[in-house]
Amino acid sequence: MTTDDPLLQIQGLEKVYPNGYKALRGIDLEVKAGEFLVIIGLSGAGKSTFIRCINRLIDPTGGTITFDGRDITRVRGRELRRVRRDIAMIFQQFNLVKRATVETNVLTGALESASTLPSLLNLWPRERREQAAHFLDLVGLPDMRRRRADALSGGQQQRVAIARALMQNPKVLLADEPVASLDPATSHSVMKYLKQLQEEQGITILANLHFLSLARQYGTRVLALKDGKRVFDGAPEEITDDKFREIYGEDAVEVEIR
Ligand SMILES: Nc1ncnc2c1ncn2[C@@H]1O[C@H](COP(=O)(O)OP(=O)(O)O)[C@@H](O)[C@H]1O
Ligand SMILES: [Mg+2]
Structure with missing residues (x-):
C-alpha cells in the first residue's frame, strides 16, 4: 500500500435480505485515509445496511470490500475480529452498559486485544486505565470516570x-x-469531537447523518444514497438545497434539511 491507495475500496456492493428485498444495488466507493465521509439519504435508502456491511455486521450478498489492501468481504473468525478492531463503530443509541461505570464502559473497548478475565475481576492494567482516562479527557469528560453510564446525558x-x-x-x-437521538446543540458538540478525531488523530470517519446541514458542516465528502443506489458523491458544498431537491424531491425538504 502506498499513501495514495484508498484505505477502503468498495465495488459493486449488494445486499439482498433473506425476504428478497434489495437494500443495496451495486455501490462503488473509494475512501482515502483521513476523509470524513457523510452518508445521507431518506429513511430506508440503505445507509445502515451499507455501513454495517463495512464491518461485516451484515454480510453482503454481492460485490467486494477491500480494506487496507485486503479483501475482507468474506473473512471470518480471527481475521474478522482483526477487521472489527481496525473498524470501530458507534450507534444512535450509544449501546453502553447502563449500570456499569463510565470507566468500565471505556475499558471494555479494549477487550478484543486483552483477556476477558481481568475485566471480569475488574483488574485492568494501569496502562489501560491511563489510556481510558486519556480518551475521556479527549472527549471532554475528564471527571466522569466513576459515574454510572446511565447517570449521564445523551450527549455525554x-x-x-x-x-x-x-x-x-x-x-x-x-x-x-x-x-439522531440528541438535540441540535448537543448534536454539534458530539460532531465537533468526531471532527477533532478526524483532523487531529487522522481517523477516517464514515457517518450516516439525517441532516444535510450537519453533512455540510462536518463532512469532507458526501455520499448520497437513494433506494440502495449511489446518487451523488462529491464535495459537501456541491450538494446545494436545489441539488438535494433534485435528488430526493420537494417533499423530502421539510424533513431533511435543518
Ligand atoms: N433485516 C431486514 N430484512 C429485510 N429488509 C430489511 C432488513 N433490514 C433493513 N431492511 C430494509 O432495507 C432497506 C434499507 O434499510 P436501512 O439500511 O436500515 O436504511 P436506512 O438506514 O437508510 O434508513 C429498508 O427498506 C429496510 O426496510
Ligand atoms: Mg439507518
Whole structure:
C-alpha cells in the first residue's frame, strides 16, 4: 500500500435480505485515509445496511470490500475480529452498559486485544486505565470516570461511546446516525469531537447523518444514497438545497434539511 491507495475500496456492493428485498444495488466507493465521509439519504435508502456491511455486521450478498489492501468481504473468525478492531463503530443509541461505570464502559473497548478475565475481576492494567482516562479527557469528560453510564446525558453517553471506540486504536470509525437521538446543540458538540478525531488523530470517519446541514458542516465528502443506489458523491458544498431537491424531491425538504 502506498499513501495514495484508498484505505477502503468498495465495488459493486449488494445486499439482498433473506425476504428478497434489495437494500443495496451495486455501490462503488473509494475512501482515502483521513476523509470524513457523510452518508445521507431518506429513511430506508440503505445507509445502515451499507455501513454495517463495512464491518461485516451484515454480510453482503454481492460485490467486494477491500480494506487496507485486503479483501475482507468474506473473512471470518480471527481475521474478522482483526477487521472489527481496525473498524470501530458507534450507534444512535450509544449501546453502553447502563449500570456499569463510565470507566468500565471505556475499558471494555479494549477487550478484543486483552483477556476477558481481568475485566471480569475488574483488574485492568494501569496502562489501560491511563489510556481510558486519556480518551475521556479527549472527549471532554475528564471527571466522569466513576459515574454510572446511565447517570449521564445523551450527549455525554455518546462521547463515552467514542472514547470506548478509541480504546481499539481504530483506523476507521463508523457512526450510524450518531446524533439522531440528541438535540441540535448537543448534536454539534458530539460532531465537533468526531471532527477533532478526524483532523487531529487522522481517523477516517464514515457517518450516516439525517441532516444535510450537519453533512455540510462536518463532512469532507458526501455520499448520497437513494433506494440502495449511489446518487451523488462529491464535495459537501456541491450538494446545494436545489441539488438535494433534485435528488430526493420537494417533499423530502421539510424533513431533511435543518
Ligand atoms: N433485516 C431486514 N430484512 C429485510 N429488509 C430489511 C432488513 N433490514 C433493513 N431492511 C430494509 O432495507 C432497506 C434499507 O434499510 P436501512 O439500511 O436500515 O436504511 P436506512 O438506514 O437508510 O434508513 C429498508 O427498506 C429496510 O426496510
Ligand atoms: Mg439507518
